[in-house]
Amino acid sequence: MNKLNLKNGRNMSMLMDFYELTMSNGYFLDGMGDTTAYFDMFFRKIPEDGGYAIMAGLEQVIEYIEGLKFDEDDIEYLRGLNTFDERFLNYLQNFKFTGSVYAIPEGTLIFPGEPILTVKAPVKEAQLLETMILLTINHQSLIxxxxxxxxxxxxxxxxxxxxxxxxxxxxxxxxxxxxxxxxxxxxxxxxxxxxxxxxxxxxxxxxxxxxxxxxxxxxxxxxxxxxxxxxxxxxxxxxxxxxxxxxxxxxxxxxxxxxxxxxxxxxxxxxxxxxxxxxxxxxxxxxxxxxxxxxxxxxxxxxxxxxxxxxxxxxxxxxxxxxxxTSKSEPVFGGVYKLAAVENDEGQIIPKIKISENVEKITNPGFKKVYRFFDKDTHKALGDVITMADEVINDKEPYTIFDPVYTWKKKTLTNYYVMELQQEIFRDGKLVYNSPTLEETRNYTKLQLDNLWDEVKRFENPHTYYIDLSKKLWNVKNELITKLKGEK
Amino acid sequence: MNKLNLKNGRNMSMLMDFYELTMSNGYFLDGMGDTTAYFDMFFRKIPEDGGYAIMAGLEQVIEYIEGLKFDEDDIEYLRGLNTFDERFLNYLQNFKFTGSVYAIPEGTLIFPGEPILTVKAPVKEAQLLETMILLTINHQSLIxxxxxxxxxxxxxxxxxxxxxxxxxxxxxxxxxxxxxxxxxxxxxxxxxxxxxxxxxxxxxxxxxxxxxxxxxxxxxxxxxxxxxxxxxxxxxxxxxxxxxxxxxxxxxxxxxxxxxxxxxxxxxxxxxxxxxxxxxxxxxxxxxxxxxxxxxxxxxxxxxxxxxxxxxxxxxxxxxxxxxxTSKSEPVFGGVYKLAAVENDEGQIIPKIKISENVEKITNPGFKKVYRFFDKDTHKALGDVITMADEVINDKEPYTIFDPVYTWKKKTLTNYYVMELQQEIFRDGKLVYNSPTLEETRNYTKLQLDNLWDEVKRFENPHTYYIDLSKKLWNVKNELITKLKGEK
Incomplete structure (x- = not known):
């Protein structure tokens, strides 16, 4: 049965914003198309001022990426728009995703600012995935x-x-x-x-x-x-x-x-x-x-x-x-897909940031992951820390979390253990992740809700769950802001 | 190109509420499945208290009905639920829509209470169409x-x-x-x-x-x-x-x-x-x-x-x-699909009504259509009258419209011409309608908006467009209400 399977059943490759194609064509023609880029999907606000959101839709994203290809009709249509270079169209005709994807599994509780899905791929590929990744995870996480x-x-x-x-x-x-x-x-x-x-x-x-x-x-x-x-x-x-x-x-x-x-x-x-x-x-x-x-x-x-x-x-x-x-009272889950880093010729990861006039739209730069902290006795979730991808938290040692805005608000955790939330989904174009059954995902959600304090779960003014940045990430972010704001 | 074609591209037959199947199975087993039933799709309220709505989605409904069939997997799944009679499953396996459909064309301005789509078909068939008709027209009309x-x-x-x-x-x-x-x-x-x-x-x-x-x-x-x-x-x-x-x-x-x-x-x-x-x-x-x-x-x-x-x-x-x-501020178009009449053994159309505790949920009984009245000089739309399907309005003669609740509110129209809004889409299972191009539909919408008074188009407290019932329909409706309410 594959009526709903986006790999075998339906080809959604052309459901992409037109600018993904013009940008990809641009990177391609500029000779930059193979530059490794890191894009994060994250969201800024929990719907209805709730205390938590639930990750969903990853299985359909996987099917979409596996099935991504452009057929003759697609190429013909694009050619007719007189916008794309023939070499790029030829590249699309033989398109195959070669990058890596890291994501937080479906059913996981997720919070604002966290990279819930990260694509590491040649920029000409990574750009093309934006629309369907956002659409799919925004929709299912919302519901x-x-x-x-x-x-x-x-x-x-x-x-x-x-x-x-x-x-x-x-x-x-x-x-x-x-x-x-x-x-x-x-x-x-x-x-x-x-x-x-x-x-x-x-x-x-x-x-x-x-x-x-x-x-x-x-x-x-x-x-x-x-x-x-x-x-x-x-x-x-x-x-x-x-x-x-x-x-x-x-x-x-x-x-x-x-x-x-x-x-x-x-x-x-x-x-x-x-x-x-x-x-x-x-x-x-x-x-x-x-x-x-x-x-x-x-x-x-x-x-x-x-x-x-x-x-x-x-x-x-x-x-x-x-x-x-329709999630009638708030029918939109506002996930976005932003460039977080690019690799230079030496393979170094150069963090990228978007500043924006709206402070809450400033992004977290670099290749990142998320640690969730749990209390050793109650198993309740204590908070999340977004770190650089290469950071290791040793839960044998105390760890000090701090508010990324009011940095004097600090708390040192001792009696805790941590869980890394990201899973590797694709490695160099190859699917390396086994999706759990829907039943397993449902049970996993239930378990995590049991491990969340009731104060975070209530409808009216829920307690805000901690989502902090590691010291390293905080430093990189502030250096970039200072540099860019200083330049003006 | 048929990626989005619901006839050739995708089979949406199993996207139906489970009760459509149990009811159809029930009519079938009761020996009543071939009784001709009339179902109306209509809506009760214009989104965001606006002055008008726009019909859309008919082309996808047509594709859906043309493509409606149940494959081996579908039958196998249904059999496994131990709910359906084998004779009914056999009927489904050879399903073909044999009824008639009347609808208001896409792009037409539509108003509450009007039958925007009517299915006349054996009840076992008409029931099965409910979910996809509503879903498709509700969604596209909303947007x-x-x-x-x-x-x-x-x-x-x-x-x-x-x-x-x-x-x-x-x-x-x-x-x-x-x-x-x-x-x-x-x-x-x-x-x-x-x-x-x-x-x-x-x-x-x-x-x-x-x-x-x-x-x-x-x-x-x-x-x-x-x-x-x-x-x-x-x-x-x-x-x-x-x-x-x-x-x-x-x-x-x-x-x-x-x-x-x-x-x-x-x-x-x-x-x-x-x-x-x-x-x-x-x-x-x-x-x-x-x-x-x-x-x-x-x-x-x-x-x-x-x-x-x-x-x-x-x-x-x-x-x-x-x-x-998502039509964020009101993401739902509340169209419903209600039984309006059944034919008896003599082929007479017996009107049916749903009363409900909520007055606004009382339905208009019988097989109906809609006339739109236009001023002969300005070509502005004056109002709509819902009539029985066999009523003829002679626009050479004055016509008195009246408010269906406050019946003393009357107005006699003289300098007008009328347009019947319903088109025949399927006749006895055969598609008899040519869908216009999307461009034609778009232009048609624009034309009609030009013919609507600005007072009806404004965002705040728009003037309510007249949607009246013919005298004949009003009488049938009130007789049914009186009869049913009197019975208690």
Missing amino acids: ATKTSRIVRAADGRPVMEFGSRRAQGPDGAMFGARASYIGGAAATAATIVGEEFGMPVAGTMAHSWVQFYDDEYTAFKKYSEMYPDNSVLLVDTYSVLNSGVPNAIRVAKEVLEPMGKRLKGIRLDSGDIAYLTRKARKMLDDAGLTDCKIVVSNSLDEHIITSILQQGAQIDSFGVGERLI | ATKTSRIVRAADGRPVMEFGSRRAQGPDGAMFGARASYIGGAAATAATIVGEEFGMPVAGTMAHSWVQFYDDEYTAFKKYSEMYPDNSVLLVDTYSVLNSGVPNAIRVAKEVLEPMGKRLKGIRLDSGDIAYLTRKARKMLDDAGLTDCKIVVSNSLDEHIITSILQQGAQIDSFGVGERLI
């Missing part, structure tokens, strides 16, 4: 992060992803559902995601089923006869309390119980959820249907779920649609 | 509508779609760019959209180009030598006014003018756009570069564009990214 918030609000109740119809294009639905599984969703309505990624699929019935039959009771009866083990009845087509719930109870008694079956659930998709679910719960309980679950699904997100649960809503699981699959 | 707002704010200046890297998956980028063209964007950075849909592609340079070289002047010089006819220089890598603009001017004088070329433009991607563009314009003008264009591109949308233009920003064109490609 995984949003889902994690919603799942937290649901407080142990399963969250089902029901958003395909409101997704931004087929991929928005399919890769979004994949990311939602990493973020903790229990199931999806998107059948293809079950088929392709093994995510559990779920669904109940639509209003059309209830409307199609002459009356609600008949519609419920037919459905329960057909699916006696999995009968979840949609009770809000006409009136939840006057007709939907009473008809569901009648079907439970008259149709299912004689078959030795129980009514599995009812679903509400409109109205005052807090009020209606309390009333419905009582009606079901009074009828002896205490095991009948209540599913709700009307424009939910983490805030509405928190609110209706606080109001005493009686809910067993949630179907969450548009606000999850 | 076309958002782009139209941004293009209006730009007030004649070209808007380029630069959002791929922040789109929600590859399709979000590709079909989003397509929709942006319908909505009035002038070009896209997504190369594949140029290749596949013929949309003009555009791009300048990234910060990486400037950082890559030892200094900004060298970077600009190299680029201008390579692209002397199309040199747009990104001036904010270090400092716009202290270094970027002066270096651009120096390149214009020292590199381009000796070649007989002019500097085409500069681009700003950060900082205080209103202030910086005014300063930059003056510096360029003082250097005799009055023909050098200023392009800006930092987190723009219709509101920011309106604001910076009011502040006297000097801008010739806009590159708009994440806020366009």
